Each structure stands twice: as structure tokens, then as C-alpha cells.
Amino acid sequence: MNKIGVLYSGISFQHQTLNNPTYRGRFVPIDIYDLPKIDLSLYDAIVVPRSVDQVALNDYKRVIREFLDLPGIVVALGDYRGEWLPGCKPGGFTPEDDNPLVKASDHPILNGLESPELHWHRGTNGLCSHGHLIGPDAAKALIKNSKGDTILYVDRTTTKGVILAGTQFDIFCHCFSQDQGALRAMENLLAWIDEEVALQRSQRNRRKIAVVYSGLHFHHDLFTRPEYDDMELVYIRRLARTDLSRYRVLIIPRETNQEILYAQREQIITYLESGGTVLSFGEVILPWVPGLVWHKALPEVRYPEDAAERYDRGYVQTENLVIEEPENPLFEGITIEDMRWHYHGVFVPTAGQRTLLSDGKDNAVILLDESSFAGTLLATTLDPEEHAGFGAVTITERFLERCMAWVREVAAKPIPLNDREDET
Numbered sequence: 484m485n486k487i488g489v490l491y492s493g494i495s496f497q498h499q500t501l502n503n504p505t506y507r508g509r510f511v512p513i514d515i516y517d518l519p520k521i522d523l524s525l526y527d528a529i530v531v532p533r534s535v536d537q538v539a540l541n542d543y544k545r546v547i548r549e550f551l552d553l554p555g556i557v558v559a560l561g562d563y564r565g566e567w568l569p570g571c572k573p574g575g576f577t578p579e580d581d582n583p584l585v586k587a588s589d590h591p592i593l594n595g596l597e598s599p600e601l602h603w604h605r606g607t608n609g610l611c612s613h614g615h616l617i618g619p620d621a622a623k624a625l626i627k628n629s630k631g632d633t634i635l636y637v638d639r640t641t642t643k644g645v646i647l648a649g650t651q652f653d654i655f656c657h658c659f660s661q662d663q664g665a666l667r668a669m670e671n672l673l674a675w676i677d678e679e680v681a682l683q684r685s686q687r688n689r690r691k692i693a694v695v696y697s698g699l700h701f702h703h704d705l706f707t708r709p710e711y712d713d714m715e716l717v718y719i720r721r722l723a724r725t726d727l728s729r730y731r732v733l734i735i736p737r738e739t740n741q742e743i744l745y746a747q748r749e750q751i752i753t754y755l756e757s758g759g760t761v762l763s764f765g766e767v768i769l770p771w772v773p774g775l776v777w778h779k780a781l782p783e784v785r786y787p788e789d790a791a792e793r794y795d796r797g798y799v800q801t802e803n804l805v806i807e808e809p810e811n812p813l814f815e816g817i818t819i820e821d822m823r824w825h826y827h828g829v830f831v832p833t834a835g836q837r838t839l840l841s842d843g844k845d846n847a848v849i850l851l852d853e854s855s856f857a858g859t860l861l862a863t864t865l866d867p868e869e870h871a872g873f874g875a876v877t878i879t880e881r882f883l884e885r886c887m888a889w890v891r892e893v894a895a896k897p898i899p900l901n902d903r904e905d906e907t
């Protein structure tokens with residue numbers, strides 16, 4: 484069964500509808516103030532009824548955006564203030580919002596409903612008005628007021644997910660008051676979510692690669708590019724509440740918060756022991772993976788003699804790198820020249836660990852560990868993802884492309900991390 488969360492603010496009609504025997508078991512109440520504390524990836528859709536704390540929703544707008552980009556479905560029906568819903572703006576109040584409404588488009592949610600049945604409030608000059616909305620240009624308007632202002636719309640373009648947003652179409656409130664149009668609309672809504680979830684799940688199942696995101700612009704700017712659409716950002720403050728077993732590969736960029744990684748080391752170790760793959764870039768100043776020994780050792784960097792004349796962003800070279808396992812698939816299609824810019828310290832290999840790229844002094848710049856865990860740890864102090872995220876680069880691009888190809892090859896292997904049914 485689909486898992487549909489309903490944000491709950493302790494309001495009477497929310498409570499009554501959630502506890503109506505007709506809907507009991509079909510919704511999971513989520514206390515609005517617990518929203519940042521839970522793993523929303525376990526939910527298929529989130530419903531935001533009228534009278535949910537709008538200040539809290541604005542505080543949690545990043546959480547809502549991340550859920551939509553899983554992708555997920557957000558249904559927001561009722562009052563709207565602030566900018567917590569991507570692409571949506573409040574449109575204000577007019578008497579027409581509270582007068583008979585117009586069915587603007589055919590849609591499964593409106594099956595069996597004609598324009599007169601959408602007029603639930605029957606107020607006069609704003610007696611019970613929740614206003615109208617201004618949706619993004621590409622959104623499809625489903626209900627309008629007589630002036631043409633949007634009352635309900637569907638947005639499939641602003642995020643990777645689907646947004647259904649409305650004001651006067653406040654189903655939860657009017658199911659509480661047993662309005663027949665609202666009761667019919669609720670059943671339509673649940674049926675529509677069932678259909679949408681199948682599409683959303685196919686997208687989620689495709690995204691088996693997670694990127695830990697520490698709120699840094701180059702993390703975001705790189706891994707939200709279209710070519711990385713098969714990867715999912717996991718905000719590091721939500722790492723503790725994220726089920727890592729959903730992913731085949733966990734990428735940890737350089738400048739990821741080491742304190743939080745250390746605090747969540749047991750979670751990462753469990754992930755590795757269950758067969759997961761971790762790709763780590765940059766320094767490892769705290770032992771968040773046992774046996775990964777990092778030392779601060781900076782390379783000698785030289786610039787080409789003609790660097791000033793032919794400025795080439797990021798083009799520097801280090802003298803002392805050696806490919807120790809040239810037959811390793813990680814180096815397919817690249818050469819030592821594609822890795823000679825600079826690195827951030829070295830690893831001292833321990834028993835069972837292999838050095839793929841060394842500093843020429845028995846230290847590892849790229850280290851592979853396939854023996855300490857059931858899974859795989861690939862750690863490098865090179866940082867191609869950082870330079871790519873900063874902007875135009877040259878020398879770091881080919882190694883980054885090869886790393887991402889390696890990641891996708893691992894993620895495409897048919898053996899799942901575990902035997903959970905939702906991994907199939």
C-alpha cells in the first residue's frame with residue numbers, strides 16, 4: 484500500500500478526518516514539527532491540509548523541496564503564505580474566490596465533479612475565503628475563479644516531483660463537514676495518488692547513487708546538473724534519518740562535514756558491511772571509517788612555463804604521482820596526465836588495502852579497500868568534483884568523468900544490497 488503522510492497541526496478538522504474510519508490506515512499523521520526529524524524517502528506522497536503552521540513550513544522548505552526531488556508528490560490544499568512550496572506564490576483575496584468556481588480542465592481529481600459542486604464555502608465577499616494562487620507558467624490550472632485566478636493547479640516542471648496546490652479546494656476541512664463534493668474529491672485524490680506513485684517509484688528505483696551534501700554551493704551546483712539526474716543529494720543533517728540501504732553507492736565529496744560523518748560512523752560502517760560502496764574525495768581528518776589512515780602531505784605543484792600566456796583554469800601539475808595498478812577499471816580511458824593537478828594529503832595503506840595511485844613514496848592518493856567489509860571503499864585525496872562544482876575546469880574533468888562512470892558501473896550491478904522487496 485502507498486504511504487501517504489499528512490502534516491498535522493493539532494487542528495480539529497484534521498484530527499477528525501484522519502480518524503474517520505473511512506480513511507483510517509490510508510494516511511499516516513506527521514506532526515508538522517517532526518518534519519525535519521523523519522526520513523521522508525519512506526513516503527510516497529505528503530498532504531498539507533488547511534491550517535498547517537505556515538511559519539514552520541517556511542522553516543522546512545528545504546525538506547519539502549528535497550522530498551519533491553526524490554521524486555515525491557506534495558498535495559497542498561488550503562491556506563498558503565510564504566514561499567515554502569516551490570513555484571507557488573499567494574495571489575491574495577478577492578470576492579470571486581469565495582463565489583462559484585469554474586472547472587478549468589478535466590483531471591482525474593475532478594472526475595464526477597462539475598463546477599457547481601466545487602463551490603463548498605458559499606460565503607459572501609470573503610466570509611470563508613482562502614484566496615487564490617499564482618502558480619508557475621507551465622502549471623496546469625484545474626479550477627479557477629470567475630476572474631480567471633487559479634484555485635487549483637498541477638505542476639510537473641518546477642521540481643522532479645509533482646505538486647498539486649489549491650486554496651478553496653480544501654478537501655480535508657470539507658470531508659470533516661461531510662460535503663459530498665469534497666468526499667468525492669477525496670476518493671479521486673487517493674486514486675490519483677495511486678496512479679502517480681507507480682511512476683514516481685520507477686524514478687526512485689533508478690536513483691541508486693546518493694551524494695552527501697553539506698550545504699556547499701559546489702556540491703549543489705555540480706550534482707544538480709542534468710547529467711547527474713540519476714544521483715540523489717542527501718543533506719548531511721538528515722543523514723542520521725536516511726535509510727542508506729536504498730543506495731548502491733554513497734559519494735562523499737571533499738569538504739563534507741567530518742564531525743557529522745564521525746558521529747554517523749556506525750551507520751556508514753553498517754552500510755559498507757551490508758555490501759554498499761563508498762567513494763570518498765579529499766581529506767579524512769576523523770576516523771569515520773576504521774582503517775582509513777590519512778596524513779597531511781601536500782604535493783609539490785608546478786605550473787607550465789607558458790601558463791601566464793595561455794591561462795587554463797585549474798591547469799597545474801604534480802611531479803610525483805604513480806599509477807600502481809594500471810589495469811584497474813578506474814583508469815580505463817585516462818592517463819596519469821588526467822590526475823596531475825594537486826591532492827589533499829595521502830593515505831597510509833593498512834592490511835588488505837590496495838594503492839591504485841601513489842605519491843611515489845608508498846603512500847596512497849587513491850586507495851581501494853575490498854577486504855575490510857562486504858562492500859567497497861574507494862578513497863582519493865584528489866578533488867575533481869570540487870573543481871567541477873566551482874566552474875569551468877579542464878584537467879580535472881576527465882578523471883571526474885571516469886569516477887562517475889565507475890560509480891554507475893557499480894550501481895548497475897544486478898546484485899542488490901539486501902533482499903528487500905522494494906530493491907527489485
